[in-house]
Structures are given as C-alpha cells and as structure tokens.
Amino acid sequence: MVKRLLLVGAACFPLVGCFGEYSEAISYGESQIKEALKDPDSAKFSDVWFSPDANNGKPRTSGYVCGKVNAKNAIGGYAGDSAFVIYVGQTDSGFVSSSAVISQDSEGPNMAIITSSCKK
Template structure:
C-alpha cells in the first residue's frame, strides 16, 4: 500500500510539472494548425504533407494583434510524379486579430536557397 501511494504521488508531481509545457504549446496550437494548413495549400499534393519538428516563433508584435509570429518546421510531401521529395524547412507568418487568422506567403526552402535559409534562421527562433 505504501509503495502504491508513493507511485501515485510521483505521477501526480510529474503531471503538475508538465502543465507549464502544455500551456505554452496550447497557446499557439491554433496558429500552428493554421500555418500547417496554409503550407499544405501551397503543395502539389496537400494530402501527402508530413510535418516534423513544428513550432511557433513569436515576433516583436506578438500580443499586439492577439498572436503574431512564424510557424516553422520541416515538411515532406509528394511531387507531381507521386514521389516524396524529402524534408525541407518551411516558415510562414501567422497573425490573429479577434478570432480570425491571417498569414503571409509560405516559404518552403530548397537546399540551395541560401537567402531563404537566412530568413528562416532570422524568423524561426526557439
């Protein structure tokens, strides 16, 4: 009985410790979902999109509209021939006023595009 009580206490403490982490992701989860949907729309085969390592990077205006920043990550999708092209970094500006989201142009970076990669590094801070 004593061991069972200790296990329950440990699980409870771990759960409480994780709450701040889920709160941060939850705050931007709608913005991330909206950004992913905008990236999908720019692809040849939107339904094939596989996202990896996606995060929201608030910019200096965050909080002035309700949310302001960049959804960043990596995406892999099929090309016109039906084959996956490999993961590529992406970023897209996402803002929210009231309950409406809006976005800038999506940026999916090709491996030899140094200019876009510099923009990715500039906008996509963790």
C-alpha cells in the same frame, strides 16, 4: 502504478500549456503550408514551433510558424524534409498569413528568409 501515471501527467502538463498558447496559430500556419504543396494530404510536419514577433500580444498573437515538412512530389514520392516559415497574425475574424516560404536547399535565398524569421 496510479502514482506513476499522476506524476507523468503532472510533469507533462506544463509542456502542453506552453505549446497550447500558440496551438491555434501553429494549426493555421500548417494548413496554409499544406495549400502550397502539390499533395497537401501527404504533408508530414516535424520540429514545428512558433516564433513570436515584436508585435505579439499587442493585443493579439503574431509571429512566424516554423518547422519542417515532408510531402509527396509530382511523381508521388516523398521529397524529404523541407524547412518552412509562414507569418501568421490574428485578427478579429481569425488568422491571416503571408505567402509560405519552403526550402529544401540549406543555403539558398529562401533558407536565408527562414533563418532570419525563425528564432527559438
């Protein structure tokens, strides 16, 4: 039993390490997306990832936090998954971001921005 747990833990460690590299940027991006919602506390995130830009690592983290968010609308019901993107850049004093782009429409102008910014 212990050997199985160690094997599972060892297999998961590299995945945590990869996600951990951008975890601060992702957390900051999610917090900024929440601020753009009518009910920030209801936000449920899924399929979230970080898409580095050309300046990433020179010398700090920069790129796009991308994913889906489902949150309550003005009448209190969940609206369904909406794709989002937000630019996040690291500075000496923390992170800064652009305005959030959120889209429920799979073909609208906001979706074009999301698609062009979010590269896996």
